[in-house]
Amino acid sequence: MCKNSLLKQVLFFCCCFLAIGFFVRCSKDKDVAVPIYNLQLDGADYIILTKGTSTTIKLKIVPIHTTNKNINWKSSNEEVAVVQDGMITAVAVGNAVITAVSDSDPEKKVEIRVRVNSISVEKIELNVASPTLMDPDEVLQLTATVHPVVAPQELDWTSSDETIATVTSEGKVTALKPGDVIISATSASDKSKSASIRITVRGLEENILDNKKFVALPHSSQFQFSPYGTSDLSTLWNNNSTSLGTKDIFYISNKTVTYFGIDLGVKAKLTSLRYWGRADNYFVLRHPKTIEIYGTNDAAVAKNPNSPDEDWILLTETPFESVRPSGGTDKPVAGDIDYVYASEGERIPFTSTVPAVQYVRFKCLKTWGNIEGVWGTEISFNGTVIP
CATH class of the missing domain: 2.60.40.1080 (Immunoglobulin-like)
Structure with missing residues (x-):
């Protein structure tokens, strides 16, 4: 009995020893450091700053699960530029080289050349x-x-x-x-x-049609008009695309899909049109985004505000999509690229195979704000009048 008891105790302690060893080994495995393989710049390696300004440098550490991600920063000329945690501050006119070095592997480093100017561009x-x-x-x-x-x-x-x-x-x-x-x-x-x-x-010759000959076609009774604008379509050809007075903004206030019609007063082979939205709300709210343009020479169809699109000729090859040059989302401000583009009228081209027409329907399928209604301040048509 004693021998069996002793044997059991020995076996018990051996098992415990092996278990502890296994646990320690696993713990050590988990603590194995993941080295850095590469350090990369997330941006340009040459920057120009004005004295007194700052910029932050972004890095890419490979792999992303590197154990030690600490970076040591230094400047070759702290009288010109200083750096702290990737933020470079321009101190004086001159040149400097900023170096980012991996804390765990000094061989992994990147350099950014910095030029500091004293005078800013006005x-x-x-x-x-x-x-x-x-x-x-x-x-x-x-x-x-x-x-x-x-x-x-x-x-x-x-x-x-x-x-x-x-x-x-x-x-x-x-x-x-x-x-x-x-x-x-x-x-x-x-x-x-x-x-x-x-x-x-230009494609075909782009002559601007005489807007003095334009006449508004009847509106559909389904549309309502905002008191902050007008139902008078002729405001779209009063040669004033910037006024924000209520008499200068054509403003349908309801319906997601809207349209209006114009008698050009002549039969013309159209190449394009330009459309101006509200100068204080380009590319937002009720500014047209997805557009179709139709034409016809049938006066009865044109003057029937409820005539179906199938009775008209589609002049745009596909629905026209308004595009902001910058690709931004904030409301444009005077002077920026989007504001300049919109303030000169967004050009909607027509296919070269479309026939000459006298009557045009402007149909907005979607606005930039994806809301009901549509507004505008000016419209013009380009093309060649057919005698």
């Missing part, structure tokens, strides 16, 4: 007025003047749609195909300072 001016017309394959040299002249002169040139027109780093624009495009020159040292122009690359 404004940028272009040598060509907006809007500007061009033909396919035409080349236009733009020149930007940075004020004041002692401010940093480096510029970034961009095109909002490179399928319509491209621009080189020297401001040379090449028109490719019909459409509207925004060309911008932006200060490399201050992204908030820029100058933009809208360029229309």
